[in-house]
Amino acid sequence: MKENEPNSQFFKRELFLEEVKNHAAAWDMIVIGGGATGLGVALDAASRGFKTLLLEQADFAKGTSSRSTKLVHGGVRYLAQGDIKLVYEALYERGLLLQNAPHLVNIQSFVIPNYTWWNEMLYGVGLTVYDLMAGRYRFNKTSLLSGKKVARLLPNIQARGLKGGVQYFDGQFDDARLALNLAQTCAEQGGVLLNYMPVVSLLKDSNGKVAGVKAKDLESGQEYQIKAKTVVNATGVFVNEVLEMNAPAQPPLVRPSQGVHVVLDSSFLAGDNALMIPKTPDGRVLFVVPWHKHLLVGTTDTPLDQNSLEPRALEQEIDFILETAGQYLVRKPSRKDVLSVFAGLRPLAAPTKNTNSTKEISRSHKLLVAPSNLITITGGKWTTYRRMAQDTVDQAIALGILPQKPCVTATLKVHGFAAPQTKSEHLSIYGADRTFIQALVKRFPELGQPLHERFPNLAAEVVWATRNEMARTVEDVLARRMRILFLDARAAMDMAPEVARLMAEELGHGEDWQHQQLEDFMALAANYLLEPYTPARKASTPLLSYKN
Template sequence: MHSKALEAEGSIFDRDKFVAQLKHETITWDIIVVGGGATGLGVAVDAASRGYKTLLLEQSDYAKGTSSRSTKLVHGGVRYLAQGDVSLVYEALRERGLLLQNAPHLVHVQPFVIPSYSLFNQGFYGIGLKVYDWMAGKYRFKKTELLGKKKVQELLPNVDEKGLKGGIIYYDGQFDDARLAVNLAQTCAEQGGVLLNYFKVTGLLKDANGKVAGVKARDLESSEEYELKAKVVINATGVFVNDVLQMDKPAQDPLVRPSQGVHVVLDKSFLKSDTALMIPKTPDGRVLFAVPWHDHVLVGTTDTPLNTASLEPTALEDEINFILDTAGQYMTRKPHRTDVLSVFAGLRPLAAPAKGTNSTKEISRSHKLIVADSGLVTITGGKWTTYRKMAEDTLAEAITIGKLPAKPCVTADLKIHGYAKPQPAPDYLDVYGSDADGIKALIKQQPELSQQLIAEFPNTQAEVVWAVRHEMARTIEDVLARRMRVLFLNAKAAIDMAPAVATIMASELGLSEAWKQNQVNSFIKLANQYLLEVYDPTYTKVNSTSQVA
């Protein structure tokens, strides 16, 4: 695939360059990471920043799976404190502080209000959250406070006031998960790592002693096969860890079974506030959040055990109804199915049930490291907030397994690509951090790129060009789901943007009319899975005239 990205100025994060490097350099990597979600990217950043020769391979796009489908919270985990998992909460609160420190363009302090309909609950949760504050120590954001009824109504204008006694306000972190994943990939590249999306690991290489010595992989764009040697292979594939474990030892029992979490996205008018709503106990024992996110409201989540893992899981009717019904109990304007702009599902790894039972037990959110007899290192469990600590622990194991020279971890103070302190006047380009200047420079060079893709969203043609040249976007979905997030915010709007995005991408990547048509058709089919009613504007032919110079 020819790419104009090769012609772009100094793009260090370029798929074609990385593929060419694999073809022309026969080396033994220190570390090959399988999986490009939060865990794998964290491991790759840690390894590359220590100076190890690092390669990461992802079968789809970065954060395609669970890592783009979170509740968008960087938090210590209030419910883990209630469960008595004190060490996990300590760890997560420290990591929350480090993430705000290292990626302030993507992570910000978010106030949450728990409305209380009994004085006992207000006292109970108030005490717990005071402990939460205390545990954060120097990484504490702001002080938890008890609120009267009037103040709760002021902060949450849509809250149900019937029986309302007061509430509690506390502070946690919020972020854009897929944007952070892309920035971590860029950070890894800046540290000398090589990363490839749409590059599927198909098997493991082993030496004469049965030890893992690398991977077999296929470039899904060219169908070219590779054998890549490594001192250590790290399986960081989330709910797909069983697939890689089976490559190592086909007869072994599954390690994990997926559990599905669903979120629905509504118009911002359902919250009417920059303050998030937190419901501390739902009928299924989880917490439910309604969080302001990119000028919309994100509501979730659920916990539904499944038998199989999928890159594109589908929300179940019961899950959608549960979220709408539960949120509606706390809102004066109750959300209905017709109000849902997008619905998406993500999968968490649960420990697989023992034979003869159907019960599951969640793998500790403090993560789990497993080293096979073959030397294959598997890291699973955990959560976005603790991705950096998970990586640090994994590298400690990998250094021993691969007999690598010991080098200290530097990620606690490593600024993530795009690092920029928030500006006084917010701008929708703020999620790009320092890269926003590059997008603005692109528009200055080519003013026609300032045109919005559709009137309802501020995103411009320049962002599509940037995503291809500097963020390794290869498909419409990469752009609209994970670089811009529109698919997760409003699936109909994403469908309407698809033809323009396809035209720009085809121009950038040197691809055909047939590719454009296929991409648009595929994306419409995908985006309809994010809607509760089918929407198809019937784009019989993609506009073939590009407005991009």
């Protein structure tokens, strides 16, 4: 089956594996980690003309980078803490993201309801300064609101004692989709990327310098020894593990902090405006943000001592979110209202003194060069991924490992770049690629079948994700390509059988693969629910083959 699809010629795992097998010379750079930071570094290096390979232990953005609050922001909280440099940097990068990926990033209105006059003045002045710091990348102007205006913008807000409010504007995006589009952009620039290819050890030369990696393909079990001029450790909360490969028993560089989000039906906060609670009883910031026609509520900030690709929300975190949101909403959400709950781990630079407060742990990114020349980049946040990448590649150049070449990513359009479409059209998130999905449906009308009665997603999207977006598992599709697991875990479980059938046909797998995929996904998805799962409908009839 032949389609005129732009991705199909270069963004395929099989082709990337062949290139790794056939590339005998040393790569200019190997990047370990396929989250926001690693993808940014790989894209920066490839776009400068360096021969670049990225290796990810699971799927792209499987960890922290798909579990954010979906905000592209300067960080109002960091301004309040006096971290002016970080806010300036993030606001600049926010502007570049809106410029380079308008199909994924949009301007979002936020409203802070004030129940005391003092708060209105305090937040009004602070957010006006926040606007001015953005300079020419400033979004819409901050304004003070009357209590009546707040009630109109947030129809479900608690009105008793409401004095007024502040409206400001920040960025919102789909994190996992941006990660995938960065991977595709990297491939367009000549980069090679492999998911499900963990690095198991580092290779060193006779002088003790890192000279490559040993990696294992989880699908075939085959191991590869891959030479490189420089290796970058961009593994987020897992940086300590790679540092241990380089020099055992060294102090940890990062400490994880867990952030939890719950997802509710959009009826809890009608309209398009987000609610921002600037100071919860324990000093946190909480957001209630419209996202893909649902409400994302979070986040928490809980220091942890262990890493995991699938962290679990703590009961006290869930209770905190529901109770705090309930203080501001007319209709108080309960556990039975939660459609999905997910947790992510932030890689925060470890403090030099004993502390259990994440407020004392840096959000700024850190670069570390080991005596072996292993480069580690950690900390930071999604909004500043591009600057983190630029600094990392510049560091490799400064070490004399790579030749001087300028960074070009400030003006590089992200794959799928297209003028913003109406957000009511769900295929708009694919940007320019949406026309190819529509063409697939036109040629094979059966692929225009919706996967679930509560969602507009089509069977064609599963085929597209498998063929052109390197999705290898049911989880890859439902969690990170279409985001259903993060929006409504029950709906994702309902969709899973049909997704498995479509993927099996596309990948050439049999029934045993389908059964194993379903077993794995159902076990995973159950962790996103607070109540036991019972199928909402019978499994759908398998689609007829769409292939010639």
